[in-house]
Amino acid sequence: MTDLYDPNRRDPSHDEPDGTTPEATGNEPGRPEGHGESAPRTTPPDPAPARIPAPSPDPTHARAGADQGTQFPPVPDYVPSPEPARVPSGGDDADRIRIGLWGAPRSGKTTYLAALPIAAMQYQRHHEGAWNISGMTPEANAYLAKGIDLLTRQRTFPEATMGVRDMAWSVQGPRKKGKLGVGGRRPNFVLDIQDAAGEVFGDGHPQQAQLVARLARAEGLIYLFDPIGDASEATETFNFLQSTLTQLTAQVRDRQGLIDGRLPHHVSVCVAKFDHPDIFRPAVDVGWVKQDTDETALPRVPEGQGERYFQWMCDEFRGANARLVRDALYAYFDRRRISYYATSAVGFRLTPQHVFDYNDFVQPVQADRKQRLRTSPVPINVLEPLIDLEERVHRDRSRARRANGRFGRKQR
Numbered sequence: 001m002t003d004l005y006d007p008n009r010r011d012p013s014h015d016e017p018d019g020t021t022p023e024a025t026g027n028e029p030g031r032p033e034g035h036g037e038s039a040p041r042t043t044p045p046d047p048a049p050a051r052i053p054a055p056s057p058d059p060t061h062a063r064a065g066a067d068q069g070t071q072f073p074p075v076p077d078y079v080p081s082p083e084p085a086r087v088p089s090g091g092d093d094a095d096r097i098r099i100g101l102w103g104a105p106r107s108g109k110t111t112y113l114a115a116l117p118i119a120a121m122q123y124q125r126h127h128e129g130a131w132n133i134s135g136m137t138p139e140a141n142a143y144l145a146k147g148i149d150l151l152t153r154q155r156t157f158p159e160a161t162m163g164v165r166d167m168a169w170s171v172q173g174p175r176k177k178g179k180l181g182v183g184g185r186r187p188n189f190v191l192d193i194q195d196a197a198g199e200v201f202g203d204g205h206p207q208q209a210q211l212v213a214r215l216a217r218a219e220g221l222i223y224l225f226d227p228i229g230d231a232s233e234a235t236e237t238f239n240f241l242q243s244t245l246t247q248l249t250a251q252v253r254d255r256q257g258l259i260d261g262r263l264p265h266h267v268s269v270c271v272a273k274f275d276h277p278d279i280f281r282p283a284v285d286v287g288w289v290k291q292d293t294d295e296t297a298l299p300r301v302p303e304g305q306g307e308r309y310f311q312w313m314c315d316e317f318r319g320a321n322a323r324l325v326r327d328a329l330y331a332y333f334d335r336r337r338i339s340y341y342a343t344s345a346v347g348f349r350l351t352p353q354h355v356f357d358y359n360d361f362v363q364p365v366q367a368d369r370k371q372r373l374r375t376s377p378v379p380i381n382v383l384e385p386l387i388d389l390e391e392r393v394h395r396d397r398s399r400a401r402r403a404n405g406r407f408g409r410k411q412r
Ligand SMILES: Nc1nc2c(ncn2[C@@H]2O[C@H](COP(=O)(O)OP(=O)(O)OP(=O)(O)O)[C@@H](O)[C@H]2O)c(=O)[nH]1
Pocket: 103, 104, 105, 106, 107, 108, 109, 110, 111, 112, 157, 158, 159, 160, 161, 162, 196, 197, 198, 199, 272, 273, 274, 275, 276, 343, 344, 345, 346, 347, 364, 371
């Protein structure tokens, strides 16, 4: 069993240091609409960004837990499921889809992969049907189970990755609605993906050529842009984009794979660590963030605003070299094939009632010289970039099949 939220359970570790709880402080800005006295947010979802409650008058209050590292709840004794490993066949009719995962060192690639099966499990909370991710080999299953265990039971982050690790996962989704509302296809594919150390994307790394060859074979890319890491020279995004990008273009060009001079990949750009206060607060201030209308009131950058959010991040939030990241993506890929997401692998700290509270949302805290997650993660925009890539790749393949008048590999 995963450490799911039990609405009847009172978690004393979330109490305020003075013995009150966030719900009992009477701090209205932290209460959701329609939840009476005890709900933590007053603001109805609305286009006006000011409706996200302003930070408490004393801005240190909301971050106190993170800074002092003292409010981390004890890690529960009880072990959530890594489900026993079953090696699925993937099914005869399962498509095989190669997706490259790309990002600078420490940008959050491994955490993203660990959060994927969690996001898949949680999908049914807000949608019809379920997504399911399982390993195609015992090793892939072990990797998945370890990631889930880290984030949900140990409530900590993965270690830095060494080298490159290839994996094949079987992914099944709920049947999509067809044209007349019935008879749509049911996504069922084998995902080939790799977890590489960010350094491998850097110029001159001995494994870079091997990694570039993998990216060249991929049909989709998930690109993690980490605005926090971008601020430090060692993890500056552009350094780990440019040289891999030029090598990738050369390889694809050599096999006549460029389309109108650009790379043929579909790309999901994930602006990572959306939950981080140094990203989230400015994003709220500028008005990018709206809250879900359901009882959790989770904050998001609304669908359709992702690209402008990314542009803001590059142009105004980060500056010169981040602008080069944006320019490079636009120069090397077809802009119509790129979509953008404000992503958080670990989500926000939620109240015991499972509601977002702007006065106390910071998820990772420092404890025992480790970063710990205060509540079980509710990932944001982690599954979506993958589902979306699969949909786009599937559409391309169907189009290519129709164009060829036969079943076969997609022509590039
Ligand atoms: N706030 C926040 N921090 C995150 C998130 N994901 C990752 N991090 C932070 O980023 C660090 C690096 O995450 P990893 O997943 O190891 O990053 P990586 O890209 O796999 O790193 P390498 O394997 O070294 O290239 C973590 O230790 C966390 O401190 C997130 O969703 N939110």
